[in-house]
Amino acid sequence: MEKALDACTSLSFLNNFGDRVTVAVERVVDQVAVGDATVSFRMHWASDVGGSKLEMYSLITTVRSGEASITVVSDSSVGSQLSAAKKRAFLPKLDQQLLKDEADALRNAHHS
Known part of the structure; x- marks a missing residue:
């Protein structure tokens, strides 16, 4: 997946109304290091x-x-009329404790 993120900065899909939507994709660099490998x-x-x-x-x-x-997926939506600074305030953030707890549960389930 990491190689795909480095090679691809956008993707597209059909929405519920059949319209093609183009999505910008960017790697999150402040990711938490849990499990054997993590990518955000x-x-x-x-x-x-x-x-x-x-x-x-x-x-x-x-x-x-x-x-x-x-x-783990987190979503948010904001009105386009907001300033760039306001939009950044609503960006989904990594919940590092949630990811650690989920990775621990995954490891425990995998090894039981």
Whole structure:
């Protein structure tokens, strides 16, 4: 996955209405080191729903322990009219304690 993040800065998908949405993808560098391997990335895209322009952010973190993995996803959306500084305040953040607890549970389940 890390090689894919280095090579790909965007992706696209069809939304619920059949419209193609292009998403910017960036690696999160302040990731927590848990499990055997951890990778985090943030996706960002804009949407117009009934004339309301929104910006969506998703933070995806995958932790691998042995042959098992978990993925934690956090989402937020903000109005496009907000300043860049205000938008940054709403970016999903890594919950390091949650990831540590989940990685510990994964490791324990994998070794039992």
